[in-house]
Every structure is written in C-alpha cells, then in structure tokens.
Amino acid sequence: MRKVRTGTVVALAALLSLVPAGCGKRPNVGTQNGGVPLVGFPETPVSPHVPGKPGGVFRLGIVEPRAIDPYNAQESEGNLVTENLFTELINVGPDGSVSPGVATSWTANPDCSQWTFTLKHGTTFHNGEQVDSAAFKRGWERAAARSAASEVAYHMNEVQGFDAMQAGTSDHLSGVDASVPDRLVVTLAHPDCEFHLRTYKTVFSPVPTVAGPADNKAYNDQPIGNGPFMMEGPWQHDRGIRLKRFDGYTAGPKANLDQVDITILPSQGGVQAEYDGFNNGTFDWARLPTPLLSQIRVTYEPRGEWISKKTAGINYLLPMVTTPPLTSAAARKAISEAIDRVAIARGVFQGAQVPADAFIPPALPDAYQSGVCTACRYDPVDAKRLAQQAGLTPGTTVNFQFNTGGGHEEWTAAVAQQLRRNLGLNVNYSGVPFSDLLKNELQPGASGIFRAAWGADYPTPGNFLQPLLSTAAIGATSPSQPATGDNRGRYSNPRFDQLLAQAAATPDKTQRIGLYQQAEQLAIGQDLAEIPLWFRQQFRLANTTKFANVYLDFAEEPTLAEITLR
C-alpha cells in the first residue's frame, strides 16, 4: 500500500518533470557521441588487478535462495552460492569472454553435433574425490532426471537422451560418454556450435558420489562441490550461509578470502536492507534500491565504492505482433518513435538508465550494433506519419500492461502518457502481478504492448534472439493456442529462423556473430518485433577500502574467488 502511494507521488513528480522537456535541468548528461546525447551513469573503470594474499572475511546479504544445489539453483541468490561452490567445464569472464574451467579444451565435430571436453587432471571435490568425466555425467543426469523436477534442467535440452530422461523412460543421458576419465564426449540431439557456452550454467556442475539423487536433503543444504569455496556447515535457512576457502582447489587460481559470510535477509525489502547493511558496516557489498541510485552515486562514487557496469540484459516492450493494432512494423515503429527514452531516463530514472538503440546490448561487444534499431530515436513527427500509414489513428485502443511490485509504475506511466500525447492513442494502461502479466501475454489473442526484460544466460547474442524471437520459441502450433515459450509476441519470420539455424551450425565465431547481427538487423531493424527501451546496467556498492579485485561478473555476482584484502 505504502509502495503504491509513494509510487504514485513519484510518478506524478516524474510526469511534471517531463513537461518542460528540453529546457529543464539536465542531470547526468554524458558526453556527446556522434551527435547522440548519452544518458545514464557511466560505467566505472575496472580497477587494476591486485596480486592476492590469503585472508579476510567478505560479508554480503542476499534473500533466501530457492536452492543452492546445482540441480535447481536458478536465481541470482542461489547462483551466487552455487557458482562459488562448483566449477563447471568453462568459465565466463565479466566481459563474456570464455576461459577454461575444469575443461582445458573443447572441440566440436564439423556439424557441431558432438563435443569433446578434455578435463584437467587431478582436480578434486571438497571431500577429496576426483573430478572426472563420470562426475559430470552424474551431475547432469541427477538434474535431468524426471524425479528431480528441476526448473533449470532445460538448459540441457540439446543433449541426446535428455528428452527420454525427462519423460522418465531412461535413467541416463545416452548422449554423454564418460568412459575415459579425462574426456567428456557429449552428443547433441540438436547440433549447436555454441553448446560449450551453455555448460557455464551451474546446472552442468559435476557432483561427487555422495550427492545421491536430487532430493537428498543433506546434500541440498550442504553441497560438496569442486569450486574455490566450500560450505562451512550447512545452509542455515533464513539466517545465513558461510563459505570458506577450499585450499585443495586446483582447477584454477585459489581464492584469497578465508571466508564469505552470506546473511539471508527478509525477502520483503531485501535490497534496501543490503544497502542499510553496507551503510552500517555490516556488509562489504550491496545491491541498491533503484529510487535512491542517483543519491547513492553522489555519495559513493567519489569514494571509489561505486560499481556501475552494463550487463547482458535488455529492458523492452513486448508487442503482440499477430494481433491488431500492432501487426505491421510501421505501427510498432510509430510506438517506438513516440517514446522519448532520453526524457524518461533523465526524468524518471534520474539518469540511471541508458536508452537502447539495439536489442543485443553493448555488454556483448562483439555483437553489439549501435543504432541497429532505427526506430529507437524519439521522433514524434515521423511517429505520427508511421501511425497514419499503419492505421494507428488517434483514438485507437492499445493495451499496455506492466507488472506491479517491480518498480515499473513510474516509467510505464510516462510511456503511456507519451503515447497518448504524441499519437493520440487510447492507451489501456494497467498493472497486474507478474504471474498474471505472464498469463495474459501467453493467451491467444493477446494484443498491445507489455513490459518485458531479458537477461542472457550465456554470453551469446543467440541467447537473446533464439528464445525471444524464433518461431520455435512461441511454443504454439496455431494462433488459437496459448504460447508456451518466451517468444510471447509470436514473431515468426522464416528468414530470421533460417539465419539463426545457420548461426547455430557455424563453428567460426566471427562468422556466427555476423549471422546473428544479420538476424538482429532483420527482426529489430526492419520488423521491430521487440521495442528496445533501456540497456541493462547494474549498480553495486563495494568496500574497496578493505578489499581489492571486487568486480561484477557476467552473472551480475561479485567475483568472490578473486577478491583479496588490500
């Protein structure tokens, strides 16, 4: 209730601040870049790497994770713990670069249907057990088993034998060959030249024999992994998790910190509590409440405790492209051009958001095409022209729905207002809980635009394009069926699908990225099947007076294994 009230007040204030667009004060305006005014807090430069020394206790707060056992660890909280307890085949750096994990090398056959991972010799689990190919097979099968009911096992869906395991007709992954201890051979039912990137997800972790099946409570609460940190005592539910350095770690550089104390905060207001805890000296790391960002930045940026980083995610509007009034690209472009992203970024977000000009974010620097979204600029005159052309005449009703409770009230209100003002549309604007939003999007016949966001699981543009825009990802065979995939807008373009298929079958990375760029050109530049709004950017506070090498990694977690005392 309180949230809604303050939300309304802020929204009104934000709307008022938009009225004198152009002549108001301009906080946080970045440098000019080819005539495009940059808005948004600049990324903080990555401080130079300091040689590590053992010692120190790093403290941070999270909310209760869903699971820390790799078979079902999924959200940011669970991943933070699992990622440090386990080392998978590959590692992904903060910039999305791939480096060896347990695997020293990985190769695919020419059609990418079979992958061979060569494993490091002599790496062990925290209990001393050898990490060999059988341990990987064990871990993967444990998660893929029907009885595990894992919500993240779908990352393995390309592996041969996965479907049989999910159906319960088989108890092993026929596509995984662990007959040689140092070599893991994976046969894919759906060839993919980027399969190795998937193995970075924690669900691909190896597990020791003591792990047992997925419902082994003892292991669920105190997983024994092969990562740089190990559990110090079991997970104390709703209280905390303590990790300590694994001194026998040989899969990579050893961690420096003696210990990591992860306090579990109440899920209501958890982020605020993290920030409060940073302020009162309880935590060395904090996520931040969005409304306070600009204020926090002023205080902490001069002290060098402010971390700002563009991450692999995008906030966008999801148009329903198969139902009127947004069936034509012109209509969607009219909507897009009628939105003054810069004004909202300055007014509502006080400069904390970066207006998007592409769908693949700059956090994937190889693939980012600045300006590929030609309709992402604010041009109310052209928007009117396009709207006219698409039959999006003034008075047309357009549904616009967002989910409540995520802090989206203010900026969506501003977008709705701009659509009314610039196009004369009758915007049917509403906020519903996330589960309802999802249900409404999946319904056959859903129309209008919906608030949406996407964070990449793997460092590839394919992880944006394939799940969000490919025909297969609609998950419905006819328009009258509800969608079951993440392509809820039901965009379907055979040429686009073909480009994606071609990319997935291209072993060469540069060529592959080129194909993805063509695909983005088509779906976003030409068809505008999603309306990009802001590039995802993350902000943290870190105790840099005491600790060095504190970075934000690809999964938006602190790089615990690198952090060291100053």
Next chain:
Amino acid sequence: MTRFVARRIAQAVLVLLVATLAIFLATFALGDPFASTGEKVVPPEIQAIDRAKFGLDKPLPVQYLTYLSNLVRLDFGVDFDQRRQVSSMLAETLPNTIRLALVAIALDVLIGVIAGVIAAVKRYSFTDVLVTVSSTLAIGVPTFVIGLVLVGYVSGVWIFPVVPRSFTVQVPWWREVLLPGFTLAIIDAAFIARLMRGSMLEVLRSDYIRTARSKGASPRGVVRFSWRASALPLPVCSWFRPKRSCFRRFRAARSSSAISASRRSHRRRRWRGCLSVRLCFPGLPSLWSRRFFDPPTTNVRHARPPAAAARHPEDRPVRARPLRRAGRGDAGQALGQ
C-alpha cells in the same frame, strides 16, 4: 444435550471445512508456482513434471482431500518454492514469533500500566500531560513508521544491535527482540495507559478509597490497591504478589507469639495468600476492597509514625479526618500531600 453437542460439533466441522477450503483456494490466487523462473517461461514439459511431483496434476477435489488428510496428520506439505517441509519451516520461526509476542505483551502492559497510574495519580501535572500527549501521538503513528524511526536512529546504539546484522554476529535473544518488541508494544501501551488513567481516576474518586483514606491508609497504600482495582478493564494476566512482602509476612506469621489467636490466624492467612497466583480481573473490586480495611503493615510503617500505624482493623484507632469534597484535583491533591 446430546443434540446440542452434536450440532455444535457439526458446526465446528463445517467451519473447519470452509476455512481449509479458503486456504486451499488462496494458494491458487498466487498464480501458477511453476510458470516462470524470473522473467523466463518454464518449458511446458518441465512444468508438467513439477506439477506431477507436487500433485498439482490431479483434479482439484482430489488435491483438496489429500491436503485435508495430510492436515489431519499435521503434515503441511512441501513449499513449492524452496521444496522444504512447511512444518520444519514453521518450527524454525515459531520460537522467535512466540518470544517476540511475549516481549511485546510484557512491554505494553508494563509501560501502559505504569504510565497510566502515574498520570492518574499526578493528574494535571506535567507528567500527566506528557503521558496523555505522547499516548495520543503513539496511537496516531502507524507501527511501521515507529519501526523505521527506531531502526534509523536507535538500532546500533547502546544495547540495541544494528539492523541488518550479519548472521555471524551473535546477540543474546532479549537484545534482539527488545526494539521489535517495543515497536509492537508502543501502540497498545498507549491504549492501556489511557484506559488505566481513566479507570484509575474513577477508583481514586470512589467511596471505598475515600473511606480507606479516612481510616488512615497511606498514599502509597492507596495507589498500590487502587491500581489493581483499576486494572479491571485490562485483560491483564496473572499476578504474583511481591516476593519481599511475602517474606515479611512469613516472618510475621511465625515469630510473634504474644498476639491474639484471631490475629495469628489472620497473619497466617495473609502469608498463604501471598503465595497464591491469582487473576487480576475476576471480581476485583469485591476482592480488593475487603483489603482496604486491612492495609498492609509494611507500607504504613514507613508512611506514618509507628504509633499511628494500625496493625489490624480491630485495634486501629479511628482517626477522624475531614472528608474533602470530591471534585476536580481531589485525588491528586490528597495523595500529593
């Protein structure tokens, strides 16, 4: 009678059924628990597996019956989100909840009663105005605001632990619950203080207090008894009599041999009585008013010269004291002197 009992039992069963049905249906109001992870849709095959695992694939009536039969066996099932036994989650949090509730109740009674008594006794004084104004304020301010203010300005000071606190920092439980307990207690304490003040003023003005006073009860004695009588509207818990006086009475009952049999039996009664636990509220006026003519020796001794200290109603000299006209400020003035 049998029919009455049977009807009542049938009603109870019906109420339970409706309540459990409401709870059961409410879980579906939260939406499909397996529809998405974060912003991502869970593939339908995996949703189906999840549903099967938790029995959500069965028809609703079957699910409800399973739920009921588990409930009867105190099996609350497994949390969809964390996949843990709900009963063990409850068992983890229940001790803290009880602790917090008890501390909050204790604090609100303690603060409320004391503030109310003082305000009534010192009627129209600065203290009274302070209690009245601050209780009005406390009733007007929502609990969460009080909580936020306390977290912002009081936590981390003196014995109050910082908020939030790392789980590795151990603090005695009473220090943990003090601030939250106080936050919960403050509004109730304000109510109790106002109630207490009102009823205390009424009691102080009543005939039997006037009589007690006229018979020489000390101001302290009057306060001591009238607050108990005034506590009538409060559902205040059981009450142990103070240990010290208990001790004294024990000595009195045992030591003196040169007193009359009636006085000895009277003292014995009083000693036994002091060990008993009684509820404050049932039949208080009659219970306590009897005792106003039997003022305790201990209080009177300090308040008045020994000669005048009446040990027993039978041998107390009747001292004429002009009755004041009951009116504004009467009780306060009388006691203030």
